[in-house]
Amino acid sequence: MGAVWTIVTKDLQQRLRDKSVLIFSIAVPLALMTVLNLVIPTGADDVELEPVTVAASIDADDELADVVVSSLAGLSVFQVTVADSEDPRAAVDAGDADLGLIIPPGLTEDLRSGTEHSVQMVIGDSAGLSANILIAVTDGLLSEMRARSVSAAAAIEAGLGPEVAAQLAQQEVDAASAITAEAGAASDEQLSAGGALIAGQAGLFLMFTVGFGVLSMVAERESGTLARLRSMPIRPGSIVLAKALGAFVLGVLATSVLLTAGSLLFGVTFGNVGAVGVLVLCAVAAATSLTFIVVRLARTAEQANIVQTILALVLGMSGGAFFPIAASGALGAVLDVNPIAAFTRGLGITAGGGGLSDLTGPVLTLLAFAAVCLLVSRVIPDRGETR
């Protein structure tokens, strides 16, 4: 055990001295988290519905056009100010209004007679989410109005006579038929967009960090120091164990630093520290076990580097380090095996207040991934051995 410890401390000292760990495992992911946080809007977390000013050009005598305007002005979700305007487009262009509404005269008459009528809305630079909602609301109002014309036309079509048609054209949509949506509570196991970014980046760079263990092993093989180590009275397994242990220690340290710094910098909480700690240990174990496969696949340090980078990026992207992957069914199940996805999922559970007992799924996934990787690494031929 003394030999293992000596190799581990020597490797750790060397990694710190050549600054590679500091750059790769701490500086780069923190920089990337900061930049991505700046660049990518972090979802629905901080969406605010701003008041909207609408410049409207309508015929004051047109009954239905009036209904549209008063419905918009009466919205309760956010404040809507409607002002009459000769040229809404110019008003929007000049920045006097966020949105322009143009309803040419004759809407009521055209709807009654089934003639085409165009309604225009003009959006400008200042239009935000509220403007888009107003457009959707107007669209809804218009389709409701059109639905009455359709009902009337259908009544004629079905041979019910003009009186019934006229009656249907006036009739409000029956409340009994209403299908309404009730906002359900989102799962409390959901990471915020900022939290998902930190978790994903920590998982992605964990893959790179543990790769330093493999790299030092392959580099020793290339420079001939591995052969010399093997000539010492040390069991061959101890050298591999020491390299893996070094990678494991680095992985745990780097991931802990990233999660702590990320949550401090971006105001995200991941919940119970003990549960998060267990999750980190399991995720690092899974990532480290993957490097046992890399060390057998790569002949040179350069190849090891490339294979490790590829595995990290593939697992990182498919695990949702940059954006969540929309998937369900079989594809979703395949993605679930990904250690980064399992790690992020676990952090979602702890962030929602879950404890150790709620982490069974992610922890088992991570440990199973580690076991399978170890098994595979025993089976595949060692390409580096021939050197």
Add this chain to the structure above:
Amino acid sequence: MRAVGAIAGVELRRFLRDRSNIFFTFIFPLLLVVVIGAQFGGGASNGRVLLTEAQSSLGEDLQATLTAADVTVDASTADAAAESLARGRADVAIVITAEDAAAYDAGEPVRVEVIQASTNGAQTAAQRVQTALSELATTRAQLAALTGAGAAPDVATQALEAAEEEVPPLQVDVVDVNEISQAFAGVTGFDVGAASQVLLFVFMAALAGSGTLIDARRNGVIARTLAAPVGTGSVVAGQALGRWTIAIFQGAYVMAGTSLLFGVTWGNLPVALLVLAVFAAVAAGFAMVIGSLLDNEGAATGLGVGLSLVLAALGGCMFPQELFPDALRTVSSFTPHGWGYRAFAEVQRHDAGVAEILPHLGVLAAFALGALLLGSLLLRRSLGRAI
């Protein structure tokens, strides 16, 4: 000049001799582009909605209406839907209970539960769900009104379908004076994403070349080359030329792949290739700077991957720079990716020729020249220290 060519030739031969490089340079980026393209590319939908009780008539009707609005709908159970939302794998879940389905069949008011994820597309998807629900409600009300007035149910259905065809559509015609939407006019689907991917990969792959320069320095190849009548400028130019050739070939290959797979349009092809060539020169120059500055391959790879991801994010390759706040857009002007992105945008969206993008090319060329000069200066200084 012959020395430059010879050094570049050696670099290329070394690169091609390692077959794993061919896989990693040419197959891997395309695989990633396919994954990203499938997520955001031509086939991307208007959001992803999960639906419970999909077999009920309410579920089937809702699925048909949403699918018609280009929303991807998948059947799910309530628990699985909650988990998928928590992981950002879907935008909205519609939880239909057995009572909801029965109420729908009986023509009574229905109240379904709609849950939003914290994804960026969730609000828009929720709005589409709302629209689909009111469309269903309207049709139900119309049918009820017609049958109430005496029409047989099948006659009412047919009459309604005929009337839908007959009555002209009435919806908001949105006029956009918004600069951002106009900047994106003429681009579809994956065009923006493909240009960003080319910039990101070309830069990242070229930066991996810094390792070969470090290797050459460590093995004394550079020192011996300089013992011949060859200057450091020529050595850097030769090494960079090798990297540039690989980078430009890779970029052109990804461009061809995205055109064939996703129908991405690249505007005037020779001009687009010119942008790529100048950008690849910047990337090769950066590789030389890192290869001369650092003495450790691990640290160089770390810095390379980190720098290319951070610069790509700041330059608008992960989130379109048109949507950046002003301060961040100014920052993007200090990155080669920012200028590469703008040049590609001009060529792809506005069919720009060389004259229109001359400023962009000029800035990129200045980046490349500066990096190459700095690289040769640093290489000369690196000879004085032990590695």
